[in-house]
Amino acid sequence: MAYDAVVLVSFGGPERPEDVMPFLQNVTRGRGVPPERLAEVAEHYQHFGGVSPINQQSRDLLAAIRADFAAHGLDLPVYWGNRNWHPMLADTVTQMRDDGVTRALAFVTSAFGGYSSCRQYQDDIAAARAAVGPDAPLIDKLRQFWDHPGFVEPHADAVRSALAQLAPATRAGTRLVFTAHSVPTSMAANAGPHGGRYEAQLHEVARLVHAAAAPDLPWDLVWQSRSGPPQVPWLEPDVNDHLAALAAAGDTTAVVVSPIGFVSDHLEVVWDLDTEARQTAKQHGLDFVRAGTPGIDPRFVAMVRELVLERIEPDGITRRRRLGELPMWDTCPTVCCVPTRRPS
Structure with a gap:
């Protein structure tokens, strides 16, 4: 064509x-x-x-x-x-x-x-x-x-660079925290032949970046940047709640936060992570380094x-170059990922 x-x-x-x-x-x-x-x-x-x-x-x-x-x-x-x-x-x-x-x-x-x-x-x-x-x-x-090497590999290198900013003695207590934009749970369960893939794809990217960058460290996928009314359920946990929970558990002393849901360091990265999440980590005594995004x-x-x-x-x-194992398609039908109800 x-x-x-x-x-x-x-x-x-x-x-x-x-x-x-x-x-x-x-x-x-x-x-x-x-x-x-x-x-x-x-x-x-x-x-x-x-x-x-x-x-x-x-x-x-x-x-x-x-x-x-x-x-x-x-x-x-x-x-x-x-x-x-x-x-x-x-x-x-x-x-x-x-x-x-x-x-x-x-x-x-x-x-x-x-x-x-x-x-x-x-x-x-x-x-x-x-x-x-x-x-x-x-x-x-x-x-x-999401699983193209041109997207995954820059994220993995950014995690490696972020880990290098921490003192080697802290590695035993370091955890990787991968983040992406939260969405309403009804939207995450979109209808259609390719619906419901958002969480699964992000888990796959987190797995790939973790395996390439720091397979010896524990990791989590959490969510950020919620914007809807409080009565509407969104994907959880929020990154700030998660950092507080890690500190309370007592076996994590440092975190590398990797925004795998994003392609560049725009406002939801530099505010929600570099400002708010960093402050949360500091309040709870966690060392904090934020990994970069692919950018250019x-x-x-x-x-x-x-x-x-x-x-x-x-x-x-x-x-076609791919690293993941989930299904992939070139085009989406018009009924794909239409919410069961309009997002609120």
């Missing part, structure tokens, strides 16, 4: 203080998030001057992908559009149409399955195309990449090219 462009699709984030609340309203529209929770999250952004790191990280990734494509003779233009803030995806699709693009591949900065990490991006792509009209380019999402690691950037080649070369799928 012929493609004539690639579009990087990201979450988006505010880049000045006055953008923060409109951005958060875009993110949470229709989800019933209490106003006081929005105000609380808005305050997190203000600690960083009202600027989220994610848009600059997307610009850096965009530049790295373009350079990698050029270096390897992949002659496809690469665009960038966001779900929740400028450049908005519909505006990008308009530009693609005006540039004569007819069919594109979308690389989404979320590695996993599930509603918010996959299906919602596909819905947003469809909405952007609908907003542009019948002459909008067709856009096919690239496959999930050359292996991660090369992975994007590999995913594109899987789809455009006749034998691409036979050269």
Whole structure:
């Protein structure tokens, strides 16, 4: 199948203080998030001057992908559009149409399955195309990449680097704590042929990173960044509760926290982990080091090219690189990962 462009699709984030609340309203529209929770999250952004790191990280990734494509003779233009803030995806699709693009591949900065990490991006792509009209380019999402070496290996190296920051004498009391964004339990149990994969995929990535980086250490998968109303069950335990429990148990003296659910150090990493979780660890007497994310690691950037080649070369799928053992698929049906009820 012929493609004539690639579009990087990201979450988006505010880049000045006055953008923060409109951005958060875009993110949470229709989800019933209490106003006081929005105000609380808005305050997190203000600690960083009202600027989220994610848009600059997307610009850096965009530049790295373009350079990698050029270096390897992949002659496809690469665009960038966001779900929740400028450049908005519909505006990008308009530009693609005006540039004569007819069919594109979308690389989404979320590695996993599930509603918010996959299906919602596909819905947003469809909405952007609908907003542009019948002459909008067709856009096919690239496959999930949670167990691709270009994603797993940078996370494993980051864990090794984080462990090297701890005194060797502390290793016997060190534990790896892998984190990902929590979601409502109803969303984690999505319906459809590929539903319910979010937790399983994250457990698989945690297993792979642990085996590559520190197989002698104990590890846990926990959750962060909950944003919904308190009466709605979300995946638990929260990272802060977990750190407190580890300290209370008495056999852990240091933690390396690895945000395997994320591709870059955006606000939910630098606030929820570097600020809140670090403070929790300090309060409970735990040494704390946070491992990095792939960002623009050359292996991660090369992975994007590999995913594109899987789809455009006749034998691409036979050269697919994977480390995990769970099922994988190239495309998702429209009934996949639709929540049993709308997320709250």
